[in-house]
Amino acid sequence: QKEVEQNSGPLSVPEGAIASLNCTYSDRGSQSFFWYRQYSGKSPELIMSIYSNGDKEDGRFTAQLNKASQYVSLLIRDSQPSDSATYLCAGYNFNKFYFGSGTKLNVKP
Amino acid sequence: GAVVSQHPSRVICKSGTSVKIECRSLDFQATTMFWYRQFPKQSLMLMATSNEGSKATYEQGVEKDKFLINHASLTLSTLTVTSAHPEDSSFYICSLRGRAGNTIYFGEGSWLTVV
Numbered sequence: 001q002k003e004v005e006q007n008s009g010p011l012s013v014p015e016g017a018i019a020s021l022n023c024t025y026s027d028r029g030s031q032s033f034f035w036y037r038q039y040s041g042k043s044p045e046l047i048m049s050i051y052s053n054g055d056k057e058d059g060r061f062t063a064q065l066n067k068a069s070q071y072v073s074l075l076i077r078d079s080q081p082s083d084s085a086t087y088l089c090a091g092y093n094f095n096k097f098y099f100g101s102g103t104k105l106n107v108k109p
Numbered sequence: 110g111a112v113v114s115q116h117p118s119r120v121i122c123k124s125g126t127s128v129k130i131e132c133r134s135l136d137f138q139a140t141t142m143f144w145y146r147q148f149p150k151q152s153l154m155l156m157a158t159s160n161e162g163s164k165a166t167y168e169q170g171v172e173k174d175k176f177l178i179n180h181a182s183l184t185l186s187t188l189t190v191t192s193a194h195p196e197d198s199s200f201y202i203c204s205l206r207g208r209a210g211n212t213i214y215f216g217e218g219s220w221l222t223v224v
Contacts (some may be wrong), residue, residue, distance in 0.1 A: 001188055020191040029159075034212065034213070034217075041200075041220075042217075042218065043115075043202050043216060043217050043218040044153070044215050045215070046212065046213075046214060048213055070138070088152075088153070092213075095141075095145075096155075097155075097213050099153045100152065101151070101152035103153060
């Protein structure tokens with residue numbers, strides 16, 4: 001079983017809509033979680049981190065964490081074509097980072 | 110946030126030769142750096158954890174004699190792909206932990222093509 005699981009997609013949303021990306025994890029000891037965005041052929045870049053249950057908002061991005069359900073999500077409001085990329089979810093525990101395989105997001109103009 | 114510089118961004122080498130990739134921490138001293146490999150349309154695969162002043166810790170299935178890692182200073186880690194073969198062609202990415210220790214930042218990545 002993979003430590004972090006994501007639907008590979010692609011997830012297609014129209015421009016201006018809310019994109020919802022989801023991630024589940026198996027290790028209950030994971031302490032913190034991260035969302036990275038990776039454009040094709042480029043290195044991942046950190047979008048958000050979340051450590052506590054609940055929501056964390058940063059601009060158009062909202063990360064949600066539910067430790068009881070072992071579930072992390074990322075909402076992107078007012079999606080733009082420039083948001084089209086692969087989004088990687090990662091968990092951190094015992095000095096290791098575990099990455100999901102990523103969800104490809106397509107935002108259509 | 111931390112700034113990680115990786116060089117070269119692209120390299121083409123002949124089969125059987127060795128290639129060195131450098132990863133530099135520009136913002137602060139990093140005792141630990143990570144090396145990942147990513148094949149097209151696949152996820153990041155952790156290859157090894159590089160610790161300053163000691164031997165790297167390799168993940169299962171990664172040949173330590175083929176992928177030589179040297180973390181000689183607190184700001185520089187290098188990955189040398191020895192006796193490269195076409196199947197080693199991949200995107201290699203280094204990363205390091207941020208100051209707080211629980212966030213990871215990536216270098217720009219290095220595309221290796223072995224012909």
